[in-house]
Amino acid sequence: MSTLLTVENLSKTYVLGGGWFGPARELAALTDINLTVEAGETLAIVGESGCGKTTLGRCIIQAQKVSKGTVTYHPKAGGDVELTSLNKRQIKPWRQDIRMIFQDPMSSLNPNMRVFDIVAEPLRIHKICKGRELEERVISTLEKVGIPAEAVGRYPHAFSGGQRQRIGIARALVLDPKLVIADEAVSALDVSIQAQVLNLLEDLKAEFGLTYIFISHDLGVVNYIADRVVVMYLGHVVENAPTEMLFERPRHPYTELLLEALPIADPLRRKGRKTEVRGEIPYLGNRPVGCPFHTRCKYAQDRCRTEKPALRPINGTAQEAACHFAETLDLKGAYEDAPAKEFA
């Protein structure tokens, strides 16, 4: 596999307030993110709301300026493109290769445009084609995602949530991208529709040789769809591992906490969890020193409160974690075969 995208030492700080209402405050949404995306993989990014998933996606597509660090794209044709160093005009051609799909298709689809024009717009902006060719390309893309040709004259409100998400996918795919960032793309859909869209994403990936960054808070879906998982906490990558290794035996206590909290659709595996899930996420402005997770970690030692653990491969494997004790902690995974308990 070859690397498609490299994120190095990326940080993003939002500046809040300032002006008349007192001093400006800084909010470190991303801190020193390092990761790569391999061509052809589905890389999931998980973590609780506010941990920085969307910010990371937006920094990758350059919808947002990074505060520090670089994002480098490695096109198939060769040559490295440091996206973070390009200006608006220079970046335009690369915007075709990296596209984003959003959670709420309603807010990303212009309500005053017909579906045809919504999907045609990127082709027009990038001056890819026009006339008959444009028409054919739009219609065939819509058909690929399951929107029939006779519906292209309608406006977004005439479609159900699942269909709108398909339109959002068509808009992303019409430019023939290489990397698609799906930000909670199925989270707002009902399960039966979610299953349709997940299957569609898989089929499209196979057909067009796509690479996905799949941002989600649903670990059940992530286990199903992802090849590799990046776990984020308070703007940090705390674990990065092949999916099965991570769900089999997480190496970071926060990953264990997430898996512990995940409800499994099987009453025989009901969790008598009680005190296991502890505490709430601290506010990003007053982030603890040392390990970002130490305020909630049940394994925390003195060292954790002062010294920040580095993200590193664990015991020479493909599994990386940022915990001082990752090599030795025996953490609980999610697979656990169902106990043969009989209930009266």
Add this chain to the structure above:
Amino acid sequence: MPLIPMADKPILTISDMSIVFSSPDEADIEAVRQVDLTLTPGKTLALVGESGCGKSVTARAVLRLLDRNASIPRGSILFQPGGEAPTDIARLKQDSLPLRAIRGSQISMIFQEPMSSLSPVHTIGDQIDEMMILHEGLKPKAARERTVALLDQVGIPGARQRAEAYPFELSGGLRQRAMIAMALACTPQVLIADEPTTALDVTTQAQILDLLRQLQADFGMAMLFITHDLGVVAEIADEVAVMYLGDVVEQGSVYDVFARPSHPYTQALMSSIPKMARKAERVRLSPIKGTVPAPRDRPDGCAFTSRCPYAFEPCATVRPERTDVGNGHHARCHLLTRQPVEAVA
């Protein structure tokens, strides 16, 4: 606080209840069609189904909190707290004394969005005190003592100080807890929870589910828990009722329904969610074809006809009976009266 004795006798029995919405320029819509549901003290009934199937309106009917254009033209909602004579909530007058006595005191409700039941301009302590003063005639000082104990019980740290906080000063998880405390202020015998964890992160959700379980063990209330998440159902329910397009299509103990889903819709719902399994055991999802029709397009017969892979002759026109498949587990499907259950799966 008083413990309500556990009993198998139902405290709330919804029978044959329909909910109809009318509008000036269109035909009436029967959003909920002749449903039967039973709540038992100390037990949780989960009502599960996709958006728009009628979960919230069913819940709101129990408190008669439906919109103005709604009516309950048939069926009954019998509320029967231990030993008392039953009251048919469906037939009480809006804003009547008996209804107000039940609402918020004997039956209370929590929502997905805490701010829909908390006032932004009063401290949470004042709001909870107020409930106790209003419904139980407590003196302000006594009410505050009980409020603090209750906030402590729902896991709000520093309860006495936090009672002075306004809702916006609390995090999402703490606000949810404050709303739960308010719903429990008068020790209700029935708690209706409408997607109380849907907007929360999994870790906070796990804490709130734990809390509700613990409170149920302490207070013994019956709980109607609404969710669209089968994982949450498996986690919290004793009984489960599956709704589709206004019908309760299947109902039974949570173990029976998950082990032997007997309605094609329940089966389809379960194969729409990914299993927590290793890659080697991975099976491609098999989604339900198409989308849910609008209530006005629902066939007279089985609501699932247009999407059911097994639909046959009588399905579109004849409504399937509520059929017992054993151990109080019911489903409405013609297959169950045509051939043995095994053939469905």
